[in-house]
Amino acid sequence: MSALRTQLRVIATLTIRDLQNLMRGYNYGFAWALLEPVIFIGLMRIARSAFKGLTPPDMPPNTFLILGIVPFYMYNSALGSAYQAISGPDTLLQFPRVTPIDIALGSALSDFCIYFALFLGFVGFFSIYERAWPPQNGLEVLLVFIALWIMGVGLGIVVGTAARVFPPIKQFISYYNLANRMLGGMLFVITMFPSSFWPYFTWNPILHCMEMLRDGWFVTYTSPVASPAYVIEWILGLFLLGLSLERFQRRVPYL
Numbered sequence: 431m432s433a434l435r436t437q438l439r440v441i442a443t444l445t446i447r448d449l450q451n452l453m454r455g456y457n458y459g460f461a462w463a464l465l466e467p468v469i470f471i472g473l474m475r476i477a478r479s480a481f482k483g484l485t486p487p488d489m490p491p492n493t494f495l496i497l498g499i500v501p502f503y504m505y506n507s508a509l510g511s512a513y514q515a516i517s518g519p520d521t522l523l524q525f526p527r528v529t530p531i532d533i534a535l536g537s538a539l540s541d542f543c544i545y546f547a548l549f550l551g552f553v554g555f556f557s558i559y560e561r562a563w564p565p566q567n568g569l570e571v572l573l574v575f576i577a578l579w580i581m582g583v584g585l586g587i588v589v590g591t592a593a594r595v596f597p598p599i600k601q602f603i604s605y606y607n608l609a610n611r612m613l614g615g616m617l618f619v620i621t622m623f624p625s626s627f628w629p630y631f632t633w634n635p636i637l638h639c640m641e642m643l644r645d646g647w648f649v650t651y652t653s654p655v656a657s658p659a660y661v662i663e664w665i666l667g668l669f670l671l672g673l674s675l676e677r678f679q680r681r682v683p684y685l
Contacts, residue, residue: 445539465518488650490560491617496552497643498616499580501575504545505636511537511557512586513603516676517593531676534590538583549575553647564646570646578639584668591675608655615640620655635664 515534534611565571592599610616614636622626631637632655639661641653 440554445543445572446536460683489644489648490557490562492556493560493562493647493662494644495617496549496556497571497647498640500545500549500552501578501639502610502614502616502636502644504541504549504575505578506610507541508538508582509580509586509589509603509607511541511660512583513590513600516587516590517597531587531673534583538579538586540620542579557647566649567646571643574639574642574646574661577665578636580665581635581639581661581668584665584672587672587676588668591672591679594679598640610634610636613637619644619651620653621651631655632657635661 454665504662513532515537516530554563557565589599589602613631614634615631620631623631638656638658642657642658642661644651645656647651
C-alpha cells in the first residue's frame with residue numbers, strides 16, 4: 431500500500447511539473463491550448479450559420495459545438511502526450527521510481543486539468559447564455575469526459591509502445607485523428623443521418639462518448655445508439671493491451 435501511495439505521489443509530481451513547464455512557455459503552451467479550440471469553435475459556428483440545416487434545431491448551437499469540440503481536443507491531447515512519453519526516452523527515467531507509464535499519466539493528467547477547466551468555463555457560460563443550463567445529468571457528462579481521457583491515454587500507450595519497434599506507426603495518429611474528426615460525432619449527432627447508416631458509425635467508441643455527452647446535457651435529446659458498456663469494453667481492452675505491450679518491451683532499447 432505504501433508503494434502505491436509513493437507511485438501516486440510520483441504521478442502527481444510529474445503532473446505539476448508538466449503544468450509548470452506549460453506556464454513557463456505561456457505564449458506557446460497554455461495560450462494555444464485555449465486558442466485552438468476557440469478558433470475551431472468559431473469557424474464551425476460560422477459554417478453552421480451559413481448552412482443552418484447542419485445544426486440540430488432542438489439544441490443551442492454553441493453549447494452543442496463545445497460539448498463535442500473541447501472533449502475531443504482533450505482526447506487527442508491525452509493520446510499524443512501518452513504516445514510521446516512512451517515512445518521516446520526521457521531523462522526522468524534515470525530516477526528509480528519513475529517509469530514510462532508514470533510519465534505518460536503525468537503528462538496526460540496535465541492535459542486533463544487544462545481542458546477540463548476550459549470545458550467548464552466555455553460550456554458553463556454558453557449554456558447559461560443559450561438557456562441550456564443546468565445539464566440533464568451532470569454526473570453522466572463528467573464520467574464520459576473522464577472516459578474519453580482514459581481512452582486517449584490507453585490508445586497512446588498502445589501506439590507509443592508499438593512505435594518503439596516500428597516508428598512509422600506514428601502516422602497512424604494523424605490519420606486516425608482526421609477520421610475521428612469526420613466520423614467521431616464531434617460535429618453531429620447520429621439522428622442527423624438515416625438509421626441505415628448507424629451501424630457504420632457505431633463501431634467507433636468516440637461516437638458513443640459524444641452521443642452520451644449530448645444525451646447527458648440536453649433534455650431534448652436521447653441517443654438511440656449510445657452504449658456505456660461498449661465504451662468500458664474499449665477502455666479495458668486498450669489498457670490491457672497497452673500495459674501488456676509496455677511490460678513486454680521494457681528491455682527493448684529506444685530507437
